[in-house]
Amino acid sequence: MQxxxxxxxxxxxxxxYIWLLLFFVVPFVIVLKISFSDIDLAIPPYKPLIxxxxxxxxxxxxxxxxYAFLFTDSLYINALVNSIKVAFIxxxxxxxxxxxxxxxxxxxTATTRNLLLLLVILPFWTSLLLRVYAWxxxxxxxxxxxxILIWLGVINEPLTMLYTPFAMYVGIVYSxxxxxxxxxxxxxxxxxxxxxxxAEDLGCxxxxxxxxxxxxxxRNGILAGSMLVFIPAVGEFVIPALLGGPNALMIGRVLxxxxxxxxxxxxxxxxxxxxxxxLVPFMMWYQSVQARETAGAR
Amino acid sequence: MSTSxxxxxxxxxxxxxxxPYVTVERVSKSFGEFKAVDDVSLKIYKGEIFCLLxxxxxxxxxxxxxxxxxxxxxxxxxxxxGEDMTGVPPYERPVNMMFQSYALFPHMSVEQNxxxxxxxxxxxxxxIAERVATMLDLVKLGSFAKRKPHQxxxxxxxxxxxxxxxxxxPKLLLLDEPLGALDKKLREHTQxxxxxxxxxxxxxxxxxxxxxxxxxxxxxxxxxxxxxxxxQAGTPSEIYEFPSSxxxxxxxxxxxxxxxxxxxxxxxxxxxxxxxxxxxIYVSHGISAPPEAIVWAAVRPEKIFxxxxxxxxxxxxxxxxxxxxxxxxxxxxxLVKLPTGKVVRxxxxxxxxxxxxxxxxxxxxxxxDPSSPVVVTR
Numbered sequence: 001m002q003x004x005x006x007x008x009x010x011x012x013x014x015x016x017y018i019w020l021l022l023f024f025v026v027p028f029v030i031v032l033k034i035s036f037s038d039i040d041l042a043i044p045p046y047k048p049l050i051x052x053x054x055x056x057x058x059x060x061x062x063x064x065x066x067y068a069f070l071f072t073d074s075l076y077i078n079a080l081v082n083s084i085k086v087a088f089i090x091x092x093x094x095x096x097x098x099x100x101x102x103x104x105x106x107x108x109t110a111t112t113r114n115l116l117l118l119l120v121i122l123p124f125w126t127s128l129l130l131r132v133y134a135w136x137x138x139x140x141x142x143x144x145x146x147x148i149l150i151w152l153g154v155i156n157e158p159l160t161m162l163y164t165p166f167a168m169y170v171g172i173v174y175s176x177x178x179x180x181x182x183x184x185x186x187x188x189x190x191x192x193x194x195x196x197x198x199a200e201d202l203g204c205x206x207x208x209x210x211x212x213x214x215x216x217x218x219r220n221g222i223l224a225g226s227m228l229v230f231i232p233a234v235g236e237f238v239i240p241a242l243l244g245g246p247n248a249l250m251i252g253r254v255l256x257x258x259x260x261x262x263x264x265x266x267x268x269x270x271x272x273x274x275x276x277x278x279l280v281p282f283m284m285w286y287q288s289v290q291a292r293e294t295a296g297a298r
Numbered sequence: 299m300s301t302s303x304x305x306x307x308x309x310x311x312x313x314x315x316x317x318p319y320v321t322v323e324r325v326s327k328s329f330g331e332f333k334a335v336d337d338v339s340l341k342i343y344k345g346e347i348f349c350l351l352x353x354x355x356x357x358x359x360x361x362x363x364x365x366x367x368x369x370x371x372x373x374x375x376x377x378x379x380g381e382d383m384t385g386v387p388p389y390e391r392p393v394n395m396m397f398q399s400y401a402l403f404p405h406m407s408v409e410q411n412x413x414x415x416x417x418x419x420x421x422x423x424x425x426i427a428e429r430v431a432t433m434l435d436l437v438k439l440g441s442f443a444k445r446k447p448h449q450x451x452x453x454x455x456x457x458x459x460x461x462x463x464x465x466x467x468p469k470l471l472l473l474d475e476p477l478g479a480l481d482k483k484l485r486e487h488t489q490x491x492x493x494x495x496x497x498x499x500x501x502x503x504x505x506x507x508x509x510x511x512x513x514x515x516x517x518x519x520x521x522x523x524x525x526x527x528x529x530q531a532g533t534p535s536e537i538y539e540f541p542s543s544x545x546x547x548x549x550x551x552x553x554x555x556x557x558x559x560x561x562x563x564x565x566x567x568x569x570x571x572x573x574x575x576x577x578x579i580y581v582s583h584g585i586s587a588p589p590e591a592i593v594w595a596a597v598r599p600e601k602i603f604x605x606x607x608x609x610x611x612x613x614x615x616x617x618x619x620x621x622x623x624x625x626x627x628x629x630x631x632x633l634v635k636l637p638t639g640k641v642v643r644x645x646x647x648x649x650x651x652x653x654x655x656x657x658x659x660x661x662x663x664x665x666x667d668p669s670s671p672v673v674v675t676r
Contacts, residue, residue, distance in 0.1 A: 197368055198401035200388040202415035202466065212414075216405050 035269035036062045045263045066270040076254060076271060080278070083251040086240075087233035090172040094180040094229045095222065097173065102184035102221075103214075106191065117185070120178050132171055132242050139167050139243070163245030171239040176232070180225040187221025188214075220289055227286035231279055251275055309533075310343040311519065317380075319344040319502055320365070320470060325374030326526075327360050334360040336526035337374070347496055347503040349513040351550070352523035358506045359398075359474060361523075365504060366395045366472050378470060394468035398475040400459035402447040408434070408458050409443040415466045433461045436495065453484050460492075464499065473505045477512060489515045510550050514538070522546050538598075543676050547596040554602070554642050556595045563589050568673065569613075570595055576638040580613035582668035587675050595671040599645040602666050604632060604656065615665040618642065620658055632656070634664060 037046040038061070053059045070076040105116045123131060138144045139161040146158040161167050191214065199209035237252030244250070251271065258268035310316035318341035327335040335357040342348045350358040363369040364376060367388035376383045378392060388395075394415070402411050409430055416426045434440050437457040447455060456476065463471055476492065477485045493516060496503055507513050513520050514534045521531040522545075530542045541547035544555060558572030558579060570579040570593060579595045587593055609615055618634040621641060625648075632644045642664060656662060 192399065192401065194397055194399055194401045195403060197388070198395075198397055198403070199414070200368075201366060201393075201395045202462070203389050203418035205387075205389055208418070213403060 031269045031272055034265050035066055035273050037266045038063050039264055039266050046265050066266045070270055079249045079251045079254045082249050083234050087230050090233050091226050091230045093173045094177050098177055098180035098184055102181045102188055105185050106188035120181050132239055135171055168240050168244035168248055171243040172233055176229040179228040183224040184221040187218050223289045231282055235275060321377040323375045325371045328372045333526050338528050344502055345500055346518045347516050349505045349507055349517035349520045350523055351507055351513040351520050354508060356523040357526035358523045362472050362474055362506045366393055367391050393470045394463040394466055395472040396459050396463045396476055400455050402458055404447055408445050411458055412462045412465050429465055433465045437461045452479050470502045475507055543674050544594050552599055552643055553596045560587055560589055560591050560593055574640050575616055576636055577616050578613050579671055580668050581671050581673055585673045594674050597666055597671050599643040601670040602644045602664050604644050604662050604664055606662060608663050609665045617663055620660050
């Protein structure tokens with residue numbers, strides 16, 4: 001090692017960079033390259049960017065048409081806007097459901113707290129796909145929920161729930177809820193509850209104390225949880241495809257269709273790059289929130 | 299206000315007609331099986347600094363929290379200014395509390411922290427600004443108004459907490475170990491600041507502390523607590539000079555306790571034969587205990603004279619060997635071992651720079667005035 005001029009410390013520092021280089025930078029560059037290529041009926045289905053033409057000349061052909069195409073056909077923009085809308089609403093629902101849960105867990109006694117946290121994490125032991133299929137069983141016309149409601153006499157006809165936006169939201173909120181609860185819990189768990197007593201002492205009713213003390217102090221937890229739900233929900237593919245029905249137009253699904261059904265790799269790559277460009281600011285924001293959270297944890 | 303301050307100096311607790319400001323009436327509090335506060339009754343008068351003194355876990359903080367409304371008594375009632383506080387939540391009590399951890403709101407500046415309670419009461423903006431500024435000047439934090447709590451030192455945080463709890467002009471201020479987190483020098487300094495502030499504002503203080511020195515300095519009266527009960531309440535000098543039990547004598551200051559049997563019980567004096575001492579203790583006042591009873595005589599270390607020459611009287615005099623000496627500068631502590639094996643603690647002020655040197659293993663005589671021992675029966 002010494003002879004090669006690599007120190008142990010250098011190796012330790014280099015390892016994550018090598019990892020990122022191999023599994024992030026290289027694939028990213030490949031996708032970027034494909035997004036600027038022309039479509040071709042070949043394997044792989046695109047033309048190379050750099051070509052030898054003639055004896056001593058090298059032709060670099062960069063095609064911006066794939067990107068231009070995304071803005072000419074309204075399908076892509078609609079899908080993107082719809083994805084952001086769905087992700088936003090899902091994030092809001094997760095927050096509304098997850099905040100009381102995280103609060104309840106943080107305020108419970110040590111033993112119940114561990115049990116409740118286990119229950120939050122438990123679904124991860126089963127594959128996401130299986131859990132989404134389970135929701136199909138629950139929501140379909142002759143599924144568990146409809147059967148129970150008919151048996152109870154609440155309804156006569158089965159409700160159409162599967163393949164509706166409702167089913168899609170149920171699936172997304174259900175799947176992403178732990179990602180909202182866990183950072184919120186981590187934040188609320190550090191909260192000094194005596195602050196609430198101090199607020200009450202100074203004349204706050206418990207609800208006022210919540211809005212003036214607890215909520216502002218859990219701001220970073222709310223932001224972290226929201227980012228963890230929002231960012232993957234924008235590109236979500238499986239849940240809308242399985243639960244949302246044919247007209248759930250999500251950018252993840254468009255990408256899949258372009259890639260596998262149309263074999264339009266260049267356009268699919270362009271969609272992927274566009275999605276990345278839109279999400280990077282959110283990710284950077286999330287990073288800075290995380291950094292602040294760590295700094296504040298002293 | 300001046301009349302109430304004057305009334306305190308005249309010891310309202312001795313005046314049967316004086317109206318107490320806080321009345322604790324047979325209050326108990328249990329947490330499951332554990333009785334944190336056990337049948338406590340107390341009367342606290344306007345303008346007092348009343349200290350609840352006790353070791354950790356004696357129930358003093360629970361009692362304070364019941365006054366603040368953060369705990370509900372299991373039985374008994376609390377009156378503040380004549381009003382029954384049962385079922386009155388903290389935000390409706392005429393009381394403010396200074397928390398041990400200070401509980402400053404970390405997302406607000408010093409100014410916002412202090413203004414919080416006033417905003418809550420919808421005090422006009424201009425008045426809030428004025429009262430906050432006055433209060434911050436009073437605790438000498440005027441130039442720190444815009445800082446956040448994490449940018450302050452411990453002593454500064456303590457003063458912000460104090461300002462925040464005083465700005466609403468409460469009639470009763472509860473302080474939970476107010477000086478506990480400060481270092482010794484700062485603590486001594488702050489004690490006197492607290493007293494002068496209390497005097498200026500005429501607020502009644504109830505202070506919880508485990509530090510007997512702090513209680514002695516601050517308090518108009520001290521309530522010594524043990525196992526959820528108030529074992530003795532009185533002025534600092536009453537508590538120190540006339541402890542009612544071994545526990546109080548031992549808890550407040552240091553003391554030498556000799557177990558003995560009452561052998562002569564006269565109205566004007568008693569004699570106690572103590573095997574522990576190896577002699578007779580003569581006390582120049584009567585006590586109420588049956589003859590032959592086992593009693594304890596408590597003698598404070600500073601009330602014992604130590605000499606190399608034999609004093610005149612035989613009573614209240616023993617001989618022993620110096621086992622250990624601790625030189626503290628202003629005074630020295632001597633541990634003297636008696637022939638019976640009992641070790642007696644004696645303190646002597648170092649009045650001269652060249653004191654006659656009593657040294658290790660030297661034989662000395664210990665004696666005390668017949669009025670010095672306190673005889674307790676429990």
